[in-house]
Amino acid sequence: MKPSSPSLSRRSFSLAAASTALAACTTAGTKTANVAPPIATNPAPPVAKPPRPIRVGLALGGGAARGFAHIGVIKALEARNVQIDLVSGTSAGSVVAALYAAGMTGIAINKLALTMDEASISDWAMPFRTRGLLQGVALQNYLNTTLRDRPIEKMNKPLGIVATDLRTGQPILFQRGNTGIAVRASCSVPSIFEPVKIGGHEYVDGGLVSPVPRRSRARWARTS
Numbered sequence: 001m002k003p004s005s006p007s008l009s010r011r012s013f014s015l016a017a018a019s020t021a022l023a024a025c026t027t028a029g030t031k032t033a034n035v036a037p038p039i040a041t042n043p044a045p046p047v048a049k050p051p052r053p054i055r056v057g058l059a060l061g062g063g064a065a066r067g068f069a070h071i072g073v074i075k076a077l078e079a080r081n082v083q084i085d086l087v088s089g090t091s092a093g094s095v096v097a098a099l100y101a102a103g104m105t106g107i108a109i110n111k112l113a114l115t116m117d118e119a120s121i122s123d124w125a126m127p128f129r130t131r132g133l134l135q136g137v138a139l140q141n142y143l144n145t146t147l148r149d150r151p152i153e154k155m156n157k158p159l160g161i162v163a164t165d166l167r168t169g170q171p172i173l174f175q176r177g178n179t180g181i182a183v184r185a186s187c188s189v190p191s192i193f194e195p196v197k198i199g200g201h202e203y204v205d206g207g208l209v210s211p212v213p214r215r216s217r218a219r220w221a222r223t224s
Contacts, residue, residue, distance in 0.1 A: 060093030062207030067092025075106030
């Protein structure tokens with residue numbers, strides 16, 4: 001018998017080794033990782049913010065004696081059970097706004113207007129005064145007496161009174177302080193009433209720059 005060549009021996013050895021390795025792979029058990037399958041999750045929906053409650057504001061403009069027509073508007077709103085949350089007024093409207101914010105109904109304000117004596121709210125200035133025919137102090141005292149000296153911030157409903165800064169010409173919204181003085185300032189028509197001095201500033205009729213104080217009321221409502 002002829003001896004096998006070295007190359008044939010090496011080939012046989014390689015085949016044998018490969019066969020052994022394959023056999024080991026088939027006989028040895030394979031371990032499977034114990035991993036739970038992924039679970040599809042839906043993201044939680046965003047929490048909706050509760051809507052802000054609707055607030056109804058009433059803006060009462062000027063118009064001298066015609067400002068008392070606001071009383072009829074208030075009576076109509078009350079007849080329909082419309083709840084007013086805050087009130088603003090300018091010029092003659094500030095008088096009605098203050099009375100209404102204090103808790104008086106439209107009927108009560110109407111009765112007060114019918115019994116109001118013009119002489120009780122008129123105080124003629126001295127002849128040498130040149131800035132107005134009326135001082136306005138009588139109107140201030142009449143309103144404070146009727147409201148029992150309640151300041152603006154103590155009203156039943158939030159109240160804003162609009163007047164005009166005489167130096168800057170800008171509208172000013174009074175939300176605190178003496179109600180009578182604020183209303184007097186809001187009603188001080190130039191040349192008819194003397195300007196009202198409050199905190200180093202002089203104020204005149206709010207109707208000059210804000211005939212209907214809806215913008216002041218809207219900004220106030222957003223921040224209050």
